[in-house]
Structure formats: C-alpha cells, structure tokens
Amino acid sequence: MSPLHTDxxxxxxxxxxxxxxxxxxxHVESQLTAALTSLATQDTExxxxxxxxxxxxxxxxxxxxxxxxxxxATRQPVAKDLRxxxxxxxxxxxxxxxxxxxxxxxxxxxxxxxxxDVEAQRQTDEMxxxxxxxxxxxxxxxxxxxxxxxxxxxxRDDAVDESCAALLKLIAQGIRQDVQRVExxxxxHTVARSIERMGDHCTNVAEMVVFLVRGQHVRHLRHSVWxxxxxxxxx
Amino acid sequence: MQMSQAxxxxxxxxxxxxADGSSGTQSVVRDVSGxxxxxxQLRAFFGKAEVxxxxxLEFPERKVTAIIGPSGCGKSTFIRCLNRMHExxxxxxxxxxxxLDGKDIFRMDPVRLRRExxxxxxxxxPFPTMSIRDNVLAGLRLNGIKVADPDALVEKSLRQVAMWDxxxxxxxxxxxxxxxxxQQRLCIxxxxxxQPKVILMDExxxxxxxIATARVEELIHELRDSYTIVIVTHxxxxxxxxxxxxxxxxxGELVERGETKEIFTRPSQQRTEDYITGRFG
Numbered sequence: 087m088s089p090l091h092t093d094x095x096x097x098x099x100x101x102x103x104x105x106x107x108x109x110x111x112x113h114v115e116s117q118l119t120a121a122l123t124s125l126a127t128q129d130t131e132x133x134x135x136x137x138x139x140x141x142x143x144x145x146x147x148x149x150x151x152x153x154x155x156x157x158x159a160t161r162q163p164v165a166k167d168l169r170x171x172x173x174x175x176x177x178x179x180x181x182x183x184x185x186x187x188x189x190x191x192x193x194x195x196x197x198x199x200x201x202x203d204v205e206a207q208r209q210t211d212e213m214x215x216x217x218x219x220x221x222x223x224x225x226x227x228x229x230x231x232x233x234x235x236x237x238x239x240x241x242r243d244d245a246v247d248e249s250c251a252a253l254l255k256l257i258a259q260g261i262r263q264d265v266q267r268v269e270x271x272x273x274x275h276t277v278a279r280s281i282e283r284m285g286d287h288c289t290n291v292a293e294m295v296v297f298l299v300r301g302q303h304v305r306h307l308r309h310s311v312w313x314x315x316x317x318x319x320x321x
Numbered sequence: 322m323q324m325s326q327a328x329x330x331x332x333x334x335x336x337x338x339x340a341d342g343s344s345g346t347q348s349v350v351r352d353v354s355g356x357x358x359x360x361x362q363l364r365a366f367f368g369k370a371e372v373x374x375x376x377x378l379e380f381p382e383r384k385v386t387a388i389i390g391p392s393g394c395g396k397s398t399f400i401r402c403l404n405r406m407h408e409x410x411x412x413x414x415x416x417x418x419x420x421l422d423g424k425d426i427f428r429m430d431p432v433r434l435r436r437e438x439x440x441x442x443x444x445x446x447p448f449p450t451m452s453i454r455d456n457v458l459a460g461l462r463l464n465g466i467k468v469a470d471p472d473a474l475v476e477k478s479l480r481q482v483a484m485w486d487x488x489x490x491x492x493x494x495x496x497x498x499x500x501x502x503x504q505q506r507l508c509i510x511x512x513x514x515x516q517p518k519v520i521l522m523d524e525x526x527x528x529x530x531x532i533a534t535a536r537v538e539e540l541i542h543e544l545r546d547s548y549t550i551v552i553v554t555h556x557x558x559x560x561x562x563x564x565x566x567x568x569x570x571x572x573g574e575l576v577e578r579g580e581t582k583e584i585f586t587r588p589s590q591q592r593t594e595d596y597i598t599g600r601f602g
Contacts, residue, residue: 089600164585301587
C-alpha cells in the first residue's frame, strides 16, 4: 500500500471520488437486482416503482464528472492518480448505461411480459444472475484495484453472450410456433439484448480496472494477448 | 575558482588540451547511440559529503531531458557538473565521467567547455550595466571571440528567443529595463549567441509569472530542434510539457529515467510514483 498524499485535502478529494463511485455502483446494482426480480416474479407493480430510480444514479454520475473535472483542473493528477480519475470518468458512463438498461427491463415488465416458455425463462434468469455477479465483481475489482477479479469478469462475458444467443434462438423458435404471442417474444428479445449489453458494460468497467492497475489499454485486445500475466509491480 | 588537483578527488592527470578541445592523448570514444552527452558513475562531493552517488545518464541529441526531484536531491549539482561549474565552489569536487560527443569534459578547458555547454540560471541575470545588444554579445566578448557581423548575430539570437520584434528599436536600453520574462529570454539569447551544443537550464521559470513561463516553454519547444537541452525543474507539469525524457533524482541517486509520458502515466519505480503523485516523505 502506497503512503498517503502529503496534501491531506488532495487525499480526501480522491477518497470522496472513490466513495461516490461505490455509491453509484451500489445504486446501479440495486436497480439491476430489483429489475431482474420483478422480471422473474412478473411483478408489474414492483417494476413500475423501479423506473423512477434513474434520477439518483444520474445525479451521482454528474457529481462524479464534476469531481473529476475539478481534480484535473486543480490537482493535475499524474500516474496512478491520473489513471484513477480517467477510469472514474469512463466507468460512470458504463454504470449509468447499466442503470438505464435495468430501467428498460423494468418498464417492459411493467407493461406486461408473459414468460410462459419455461426454457426461455430459465435462460433469462441464468443470464440475469450472471450479469448481476459480473457487475458486483466489476465494482469490487474497481474499488480494490483487483486485476484478477477484473480478468474473471471479462472472461465471464463470453458465457453471457452464449446464453443470449441460445435465448434468441428460443425466441425465434417460439415466434414460429405461436405467432399470436409475437409481442411477448419481441419484449423478451429486448430484455435478452438489454441483459447482454449490461454484461458488455461490466466488461468495460473491468477493462478499465486493468488500465487503472497496469496502465495498459486492453479494450480491443484478444484475451490471450494480455491475460494471466503477472501485473507489473513497481519496484 | 578553478578546481585544483588538491581539491579534486579525481586522480586523473590534467592532460594538455588539443586544438579541438579534447585531450591530446586521450582516446576519444565516439558515442554512436545518438547521445550528445552522457555521464558514467558521476559522483559529486562538498568536502567529504557525497551529494551525487554515481549517476549514469544519457542525453540524446536535440532532445529535452528534464531532471526532477525533491530539494537537495542533487539535480542542480548534477547539471553544474556538466559544465564544470560545480568545481568552482571551494571544497567541491567530482569524479567519474561525463562525455560530450564522446570527449571527457573533465579533460577539456573549462572555459571552452562552457561555450559548448551553456547555462541558464533560475534568476534572470543580464549584466546590469550593459545594453540589450551588449548582453547578447557578452559571452563572446568575455571569451575574446571576434564576430564578423555582430549586428546580424544579435538579430539572429534575439529572433531565436522571439524577442526581436519587442526590442529591435531599443537595443541600446539597459537589459535591466526589461520584464523578468524578457530578461530570462535575453539570458537565453546570450547563451545561444555562443552557439552551444548543449543548453543547461536550472529552474529557468521559477521566478516568472505564468505568461512569461509559457513563453519560455514555447521557446524550449523551438530550441529543441537545434540544441540538446537539460532542464532542472521543480514544476512537474513543466517537465511533462517540455521534456522528451525525464529523470527522477532522490538523495543523490538516479531513481528512474524514461520517456516523459511513461514517467507521468506509469512510472516503473515506486519512489517515482510516490514523488510525482505527492506521496513523499
């Protein structure tokens, strides 16, 4: 653990930024969990209550943006402090998008979505659980600067993509079998796509953790190029 | 005061200088790596106190290298060794090697060396009794160098420091009548007039306001195409803005040297990281 800043106020400003990130992560995770629960239970009333929660997440996002701009302008951070501020600026966009997508799922549930297809429901639940775990671990990795946890999150996105592809096949099959329920299936299609996109945003957050720790951009690299490598330790 | 053999802990003989400024008997090892200047195991002392502990550092030609580090880390002493100003201080000595174009500077005539390795100081120091014009020519005159066309040299030097348009109608005014920023640029013009190979700058902007600082930094950008520049600075943002390479000194040791963008985004040494992020001491 590196020593604290000589300037205690600077240290406090960075600590506040970290707290805001944690708070935003917690709100987004809570929004996602609530949306997926309402989906699994078909609880249209609960789903209706979720859609209004975006405002708090948006408020924290703006606060984080402002804190980052102020730090850049007044502290001119360098090295890991600079990487932390840049990471914060980038991940808030992903977290905010996850919150929006969770709100979108909740709105579809509120409008009424019937998951009478047992296998489709199972696949949806499975994807939802996987993405919720990815989000939790991505936020933990960010807060703890844990590169191994971040790598694990990135690897899990492949399984989510596969689940999504399987679910889309089921949806196409369902439409062919029962054209009367095309609207339900289209809503389910949107849900599947939304959850899959949330996984992508979790991956983005985890990739920024790699940048935060190593200073390495891995966003467009194949996993084999950079994964399973010991993080370079400062001497 | 010149370094005497008695003061020096360097036991090398004071060899006679050849016409080209190099030692007559010394074999000159040409540096083919693109470095204008390099030091090997450079140590500096004040009396018995060792203030530089064996510095190996390279300065690529026509590049800017910044030296950063906390007060007392030896960065100013280091650059003062590079034009043999360090040994002017009583009891100050140095050992090791410093090669300018492959030639050992400690075997060169110090006066001649200082023509090739010019220095710009923290506080602008134009000669107070001299005009702007005479200040530009002062280094040459003090060295007894005759210039075929002094007016052309004055204009060229002042143009290089972007001052010509500001002072061309008042070259006879005292150098002290200029603002602090202009005085510093005049001192740089005085250094450039000697056509040095290397320009050493010891915190050249620490006494200047932000606008004057920006002008000097802009000047460094212009000069780096023609000169090898070494700048000591306490202002890390300045190092980040002007230097191709940055070296971090701590307690007389070189901790890390690398490309500036690497040093300020992902340094390899924990001590560098702690210093530049303000987590030191």
